[in-house]
Amino acid sequence: MPVLAAGNGRLKISVNEAWQFYKGEIPQFPAKVAAVDWETVSLPHTWNAEDVMDDKPGYYRGVGWYRKMLHISPSYKDKDVFLYFEGANQEVEVYVNGQKAGEHIGGYTRFSVPIKKYLKFGKGEQNEIAVKVNNRFNEDIPTLTADFTFFGGIYRDVYLVVTDPVHIDLTDYASSGIYITTPEVSKEKATVKVAGKLVNSSPQKRRIKVVTTVKDKQGKTVTEKATVVQLAAGTRTTINQDLKPVKQPNLWSPEDPYLYTVATTVYDAATGKELDQVLNPLGFRWFRFDPKEGFFLNDKHYKLIGASRHQDFKGLGNAVPDARQIQDVKLLKEMGANFLRVAHYPQDPVILETCDRLGILTAVEVPIINRITESEAFADNSKRTHLEMIRQNYNHPSVIIWAYMNEILLRPRYKDEPERQQVYFHNIAKLAQEIEDLTRKEDPYRYTMIPNHGAYELYNKVGLTKIPMLVGWNLYLGWYSRSVDDFGPFLDQHHRDMPEKPVLVTEYGADADPRIHSFTPERFDKSEEYASMFHEVYLREMMKRPFVAAGMIWNLADFNSETRGETMPHINNKGVTTLDRVPKAPYYYYQAHLRQDPFLKIASRNWTLRGGIADKAEGTASIKPVANGQAGNSVSTQPFKVYTNLSQAELIVNGVKLGMQKAVGGVSEWQVPFANGINQIEAVAEDAGNLYKDFMEVDFRLVPYQLNANDVPFEELNILLGSKRMFIDELNQQVWLPDQAYRAGGWGHVGGEIFTFKSNRQSYGTDKSIFGTDNDPIYQTQQVGIEKYKADVPDGQYEITLHFAELTGGEPKEALPYNLGGTEAEEEKAEERIFDVYVNGLLVLEDLNLAREYGVARAVAKKMPVTVTGSKGLEITFEAKKGKPVLNGFQLRKL
Ligand code: GCB
Numbered sequence: 001m002p003v004l005a006a007g008n009g010r011l012k013i014s015v016n017e018a019w020q021f022y023k024g025e026i027p028q029f030p031a032k033v034a035a036v037d038w039e040t041v042s043l044p045h046t047w048n049a050e051d052v053m054d055d056k057p058g059y060y061r062g063v064g065w066y067r068k069m070l071h072i073s074p075s076y077k078d079k080d081v082f083l084y085f086e087g088a089n090q091e092v093e094v095y096v097n098g099q100k101a102g103e104h105i106g107g108y109t110r111f112s113v114p115i116k117k118y119l120k121f122g123k124g125e126q127n128e129i130a131v132k133v134n135n136r137f138n139e140d141i142p143t144l145t146a147d148f149t150f151f152g153g154i155y156r157d158v159y160l161v162v163t164d165p166v167h168i169d170l171t172d173y174a175s176s177g178i179y180i181t182t183p184e185v186s187k188e189k190a191t192v193k194v195a196g197k198l199v200n201s202s203p204q205k206r207r208i209k210v211v212t213t214v215k216d217k218q219g220k221t222v223t224e225k226a227t228v229v230q231l232a233a234g235t236r237t238t239i240n241q242d243l244k245p246v247k248q249p250n251l252w253s254p255e256d257p258y259l260y261t262v263a264t265t266v267y268d269a270a271t272g273k274e275l276d277q278v279l280n281p282l283g284f285r286w287f288r289f290d291p292k293e294g295f296f297l298n299d300k301h302y303k304l305i306g307a308s309r310h311q312d313f314k315g316l317g318n319a320v321p322d323a324r325q326i327q328d329v330k331l332l333k334e335m336g337a338n339f340l341r342v343a344h345y346p347q348d349p350v351i352l353e354t355c356d357r358l359g360i361l362t363a364v365e366v367p368i369i370n371r372i373t374e375s376e377a378f379a380d381n382s383k384r385t386h387l388e389m390i391r392q393n394y395n396h397p398s399v400i401i402w403a404y405m406n407e408i409l410l411r412p413r414y415k416d417e418p419e420r421q422q423v424y425f426h427n428i429a430k431l432a433q434e435i436e437d438l439t440r441k442e443d444p445y446r447y448t449m450i451p452n453h454g455a456y457e458l459y460n461k462v463g464l465t466k467i468p469m470l471v472g473w474n475l476y477l478g479w480y481s482r483s484v485d486d487f488g489p490f491l492d493q494h495h496r497d498m499p500e501k502p503v504l505v506t507e508y509g510a511d512a513d514p515r516i517h518s519f520t521p522e523r524f525d526k527s528e529e530y531a532s533m534f535h536e537v538y539l540r541e542m543m544k545r546p547f548v549a550a551g552m553i554w555n556l557a558d559f560n561s562e563t564r565g566e567t568m569p570h571i572n573n574k575g576v577t578t579l580d581r582v583p584k585a586p587y588y589y590y591q592a593h594l595r596q597d598p599f600l601k602i603a604s605r606n607w608t609l610r611g612g613i614a615d616k617a618e619g620t621a622s623i624k625p626v627a628n629g630q631a632g633n634s635v636s637t638q639p640f641k642v643y644t645n646l647s648q649a650e651l652i653v654n655g656v657k658l659g660m661q662k663a664v665g666g667v668s669e670w671q672v673p674f675a676n677g678i679n680q681i682e683a684v685a686e687d688a689g690n691l692y693k694d695f696m697e698v699d700f701r702l703v704p705y706q707l708n709a710n711d712v713p714f715e716e717l718n719i720l721l722g723s724k725r726m727f728i729d730e731l732n733q734q735v736w737l738p739d740q741a742y743r744a745g746g747w748g749h750v751g752g753e754i755f756t757f758k759s760n761r762q763s764y765g766t767d768k769s770i771f772g773t774d775n776d777p778i779y780q781t782q783q784v785g786i787e788k789y790k791a792d793v794p795d796g797q798y799e800i801t802l803h804f805a806e807l808t809g810g811e812p813k814e815a816l817p818y819n820l821g822g823t824e825a826e827e828e829k830a831e832e833r834i835f836d837v838y839v840n841g842l843l844v845l846e847d848l849n850l851a852r853e854y855g856v857a858r859a860v861a862k863k864m865p866v867t868v869t870g871s872k873g874l875e876i877t878f879e880a881k882k883g884k885p886v887l888n889g890f891q892l893r894k895l
């Protein structure tokens with residue numbers, strides 16, 4: 001299909017509206033369709049937008065039918081007619097008026113179905129289009145397993161295409177039918193070659209003229225070639241055209257993504273009538289990867305820094321409108337990136353179109369992930385999808401790499417049968433070699449790549465670092481394993497062992513749940529602060545090493561992964577933006593490093609609701625901020641970061657200057673005294689006489705250091721037990737703080753220890769998602785063996801809420817398609833516990849057995865009013881009957 005608009009002689013128009021949809025089989029199709037309980041939907045559409053987010057494991061993977069009546073103009077009787085699908089996941093059959101017109105396998109590539117011979121052209125006559133789509137697991141179709149959700153449906157646009165019987169082929173793997181190459185490009189000149197596939201479906205032989213015109217941005221023709229060919233009736237042919245070189249071409253680059261347009265027009269040679277036209281983009285550039293020095297485009301060195309992107313969006317699944325997808329590429333460009341890894345599968349055509357326009361270089365790949373099936377059908381489906389990918393995207397100047405096989409040795413099959421495993425490895429290498437050979441033959445002008453996970457020896461042993469031209473490593477040192485300090489040495493080892501092999505960091509990232517923060521960030525705590533640290537280190541280490549050609553953040557945005565539990569069930573939180581593309585701090589960090597224009601942003605500028613305990617030394621703070629017009633001098637001092645590419649920045653908090661701080665590695669940091677209520681924070685930097693500013697308001701919930709102090713009005717306390725992280729509950733506008741050991745005048749636990757997850761799956765607290773709440777982090781940590789919880793509140797009326805969840809035991813989880821550090825998952829043992837809870841001596845919960853009464857991993861919140869008298873404060877006592885008592889969360893509210 002034309003990547004740009006269709007020209008004269010060809011009609012291409014979307015048919016997205018008013019499809020009827022039915023989730024399920026229609027066993028007697030085409031009979032009985034009328035009896036089906038259809039609902040009306042519009043494309044793009046998925047049937048999994050909701051069930052992937054509910055508490056029940058799994059989601060519908062099976063058949064869905066779509067049906068639509070289409071009136072076809074009688075004037076198309078002498079034309080060819082096609083349905084063109086941009087993508088449907090993943091096995092598709094297309095029926096026209098009850099007859100099967102075509103089928104397609106693979107959820108991420110386009111396909112066109114000729115439907116002419118099944119159509120009725122009578123005036124007012126309706127044609128029934130029915131499409132059966134199936135997203136079941138099929139062992140012969142990649143992807144078999146992966147860390148993302150396989151949404152079913154016709155989730156991209158569908159078009160009706162009408163052409164003259166003589167036309168440029170749109171059934172050559174659904175490509176545009178035109179393949180443009182630029183074998184030699186320099187500043188002085190560029191050669192252009194075009195291979196065009198032509199069809200004559202008419203019963204007569206035809207003489208046609210094919211004119212290829214290259215136009216610059218202004219529409220001026222810079223080179224042109226006409227070829228006259230004879231097309232026998234009912235045949236196809238390929239023509240090859242060598243165009244006169246373009247002198248002094250405008251080169252395509254990230255700074256100046258200059259695009260030419262190639263129009264291929266087919267005329268009737270005798271009458272001169274235009275029969276068909278297809279437009280394609282053309283960018284002149286040359287490039288190479290050097291194993292020592294990295295990547296060069298047009299002889300200029302570029303460190304390729306960017307991200308991978310999944311195609312889903314909050315609430316929409318994978319059925320995302322074009323305009324929303326284009327925004328993602330803009331988001332990447334605004335980050336200052338110059339690279340997009342289109343992972344793990346080819347995406348909507350607008351993605352590469354936008355990369356061409358914005359100057360983002362790309363790698364595109366087929367979704368062969370984690371494992372293969374050693375069947376011929378699997379190999380055939382893999383290769384065909386790969387071929388579709390190449391042909392459909394052949395003319396995009398933004399594409400420089402074709403990739404395949406992501407982390408194919410992640411927990412390889414047959415781990416207990418070494419000999420069988422060798423055969424499996426051999427079959428993987430064989431398939432890789434076949435795809436490699438196919439790619440080099442199809443497209444000798446681009447690079448090939450396999451992205452591996454960090455099992456360095458294994459990939460070398462199986463040969464997967466030798467077969468492709470480029471080696472990609474997906475590295476999570478400091479996340480799934482070891483420490484961020486091991487990242488640099490890993491790269492150095494690659495370079496020592498394979499000095500001739502260019503290396504790209506095809507993935508790296510750390511989860512950040514934007515609701516979680518910590519000033520003592522740790523691996524797996526999901527705090528924005530840990531992720532920031534991770535990205536700061538990784539970018540620095542890659543920048544230091546010229547041999548590292550590229551780094552691709554995993555991921556541009558959070559994305560759906562149905563099997564995931566953890567703090568935000570079903571979502572992988574490694575995005576530098578959220579599921580609806582709100583930037584997290586690392587996004588701004590990249591802006592500070594990658595953007596050329598003066599840049600300054602508050603790192604956690606979207607963390608607007610915060611809280612903390614008043615500093616101990618009351619009244620001695622050097623400044624006295626005023627919040628809400630109410631004077632007070634108690635503050636909570638917390639670290640605060642600004643990202644900038646200027647040399648220094650200043651911070652002004654509630655009108656008080658906190659001084660200049662030098663930016664070290666793009667980071668300026670202060671200790672900010674937050675007052676209770678609204679705090680105004682302004683960051684300012686100066687460059688060449690211009691001021692650059694960022695501003696935010698922080699709504700700060702100050703908690704008194706002493707509960708009986710009157711410098712801070714006490715309202716509520718929300719405490720996470722067994723946790724060093726904070727949790728922001730936006731809905732309830734509550735800030736949850738980490739627990740502390742009890743201290744007099746304050747609050748805290750007495751006895752017990754932090755819950756540790758006894759599984760080889762890795763997690764901060766449990767990785768189980770918690771039923772009955774969206775605030776999973778409140779329940780995912782706990783104090784085990786707790787004896788008391790105390791709060792030295794003054795006499796008065798309070799409400800307390802005790803939060804519990806049983807974190808041990810439950811259904812064993814199957815090995816999940818992620819967690820690169822771990823081996824096969826195993827379940828930790830269920831612990832039996834029965835305990836009593838007393839509040840100021842009154843038995844409030846007797847024989848509490850969480851597992852028995854509520855089941856494993858279910859949120860239990862017990863709320864009760866309490867009157868405190870006699871200056872005794874509040875004391876909650878836990879008495880074990882069996883096993884160890886636990887407490888996950890504690891809330892205290894003044895009535
Ligand atoms: C990987 C995979 C990617 C996962 C990612 C993760 O290495 O290639 O599909 O989403 O790790 O977050 O675990």
Ligand code: CA
Binds near residue numbers: 086156157322349350
């Ligand atoms: Ca589209």
